[in-house]
């Protein structure tokens with residue numbers, strides 16, 4: 001599968017694209033393992049409509065395809081009363097989640113160009129970040145070290161260019 005020249009960024013688990021300033025940013029290839037749409041309790045629709053269905057454990061791209069990968073996998077292992085959250089954001093497989101996330105990191109780094117950037121989002125409500133980082137072979141650079149105490153934002157930009165630069 002080839003990538004559009006104007007899509008240097010991959011979001012392989014994009015769900016409803018809630019954190020994107022532009023949900024149709026043409027620099028981004030939006031993926032997810034599912035393609036579905038349903039009605040929320042307040043009557044609005046919630047769409048998971050990826051540009052392409054994909055599995056982040058086995059990505060359909062050659063090595064070194066993207067300049068940036070944005071990674072926001074499900075973070076809930078126990079869903080229960082959070083079933084609505086699981087529908088919106090997915091859930092980890094209680095049996096295989098560690099191997100799934102290990103493969104996810106490996107695949108996402110495989111499809112990055114050398115010195116490409118991986119942006120990883122995690123919520124520690126059920127599993128601490130320290131456990132997740134052990135599943136990744138690369139060393140992280142920086143992040144928010146006090147996520148519960150600060151009102152600080154990190155915003156990611158990308159300088160414009162053409163694919164061949």
Ligand SMILES: C[S@@+](CC[C@H](N)C(=O)[O-])C[C@H]1O[C@@H](n2cnc3c(N)ncnc32)[C@H](O)[C@@H]1O
Nearest residue numbers: 013015016017018019033055056072074089090
């Ligand atoms: C936390 S949500 C992403 C939310 C998104 N960043 C946003 O801004 O709305 C995680 C998504 O990962 C997807 N997912 C789960 N397993 C996956 C897999 N193996 N490959 C690709 N996507 C997967 C789920 O379907 C879910 O939509």
